[in-house]
Amino acid sequence: MITIKDLRKVYRQGGDTVVALDGVSLDVPTGKIHGIVGHxxxxxxxxxxxxxxLDRPTSGTVTVNGQELTNVSxxxxxxxxxxxxxxxxxxxxxxxRTTAQNVxxxxELIGVPKAEIKTKVADLLELVGLGKFANAYPSQLSGGQRQRVGIARALATDPDVLLCDEPTSALDPQTTDEILELVKKLRDRLEITVLIITHEMHVVKQACDSVSLLEAGRIVEHGELGEVINTAGSRLAATLLPLPGDTPSGEGRGPILDLLYSGEQATEPIISLITRTFGIDVNVLAGSVEQLGEQQFAHLRVQLPAGTDAAAVREHLLGIGVAVTEKGGK
Amino acid sequence: MEFLTDLLNNPGITKALWPATVETLQMTALSTLFTVLVGLPLGILLHATDKGGLAPVRWLNVVLSGIIVNITRSIPFAILMVSLIPFAALVVGTALGPIAATVSLTIGTIPFFARLVETALRDVSSGKVDAALVMGSTRMQVIRKVMVPEAMPGLVAATTTTVVTLIGYSAMAGLIGGGGLGRLAYNYGFVRFESDIMIVTIIVIVLMVQIVQILGDWLAKKVDHR
Incomplete structure (x- = not known):
């Protein structure tokens, strides 16, 4: 639905050239919610x-529903x-302007007849749950309600893509979840493609089907949520499923492995499996298990007894779809 | 009591005060009208042509802001007014009277008002302008449907300040043939040493300014939904 191809943006700042976007390519299919995260x-x-x-890219194209937006007159x-x-x-x-006038x-810009505007605006406000606030001014609304009006306004012209720029960064946790629920509901109802740009991993966990990590103007990691988490050494995975901060290092006692897996790939109880297959005791140093979207995801840090052949364990786990990273220790 | 009776029988009050007040109101109202008509678009242009504005045009901004507005504003009003007498005579056919004074008053206050408009527009957050552009507004629509309505409280306050300034300037204009309360205070209060007339004139002007300020504040509050 939205395709971004090799987007580059180079600024001139004084005598220097600053490369803000360095060849960003992305493809989000219809009806998917895609997150772009980055510092x-x-x-x-x-x-x-x-x-x-609002800014013309230096090169590259943006295509929405088959129509190229860049390079138009x-x-x-x-x-x-x-x-x-x-x-x-x-x-x-x-x-x-009042809520209704904002939406x-x-x-008004495209000359829709007044009567038609009235029904459309009423429908949109009902859709975002603000039917009763048509005549309120923005200053009389809460932050979450204001964002709902913003969403209704963005949907007024029936766009193909909803682009959300840090939509919840100014909201409290509960309101954040309410807004994300609304976005998901709208995606299901209107079959709209959603692009969320955020620095909050929570947003990605709650709402996104797929995610990209943007760093220094490049997409360095990319994929569906499950895919990303099952990638060994993925930084996105590590931030999506962070281990508690005070995890003991366990250094000097035996090999330490970081295991990342989802319910779908790893159907067997992983710890018992290692114990049975290799006849060793496994010590769990830290762990984080979460439900993301429809799937169960786990991030475990385990320590094997000193002298264990970690490579063999690793090999075996990779074979059943667990992403493994060795963390050192002997 | 006797002082009051004297005052009420003084021709300066009975005959001259009312026409002088009307002349001052006339000058102020007409100058305000023309100042807003010219100063509002000029202020919008100052803001739009500036760096980061809707239509940045460097040379035009330098000419408008740096040359026309700043030079006009740096000339003391009394001097500007005197120097504009021939021009006023050319425009309205006479160098005397409230209408002639309106010409120099307007020219003197346009740059002042335009600066206030520019400041009021600058207070409209760039996010709102971005939102309007993203929704497909033309630049003209951004100005008319977003920037001006959003800046309305500031624009009303700017107009109030301008009217108050014009009341003051119009008294000065009275001294060089503009008529009005300035003339009355000068002729009776200064030339004829009738300080009671001087005091009455001051009271009338103070009342005018108060009423304008109160009305302006009320209106600014009414259009402010922030």
């Missing part, structure tokens, strides 16, 4: 500005922008 300075904001064509640019509905971190509602704004 500040990774190029997230530049990516958003290039996707909405200025007059067509405004129509192209309507294919992407955008949700902002701080909602960016117009304070001088009506994009419809």
């Amino acid at each position: 500040s300075g990774a190029g997230k904001s530049t990516l958003v500005r290039c996707l909405t064509l 200025d007059s067509k640019l405004r129509d192209a922008r309507r294919r992407i509905g955008m949700v902002f971190q701080h909602a960016n509602l117009f304070d001088s 009506a704004y994009p419809l």
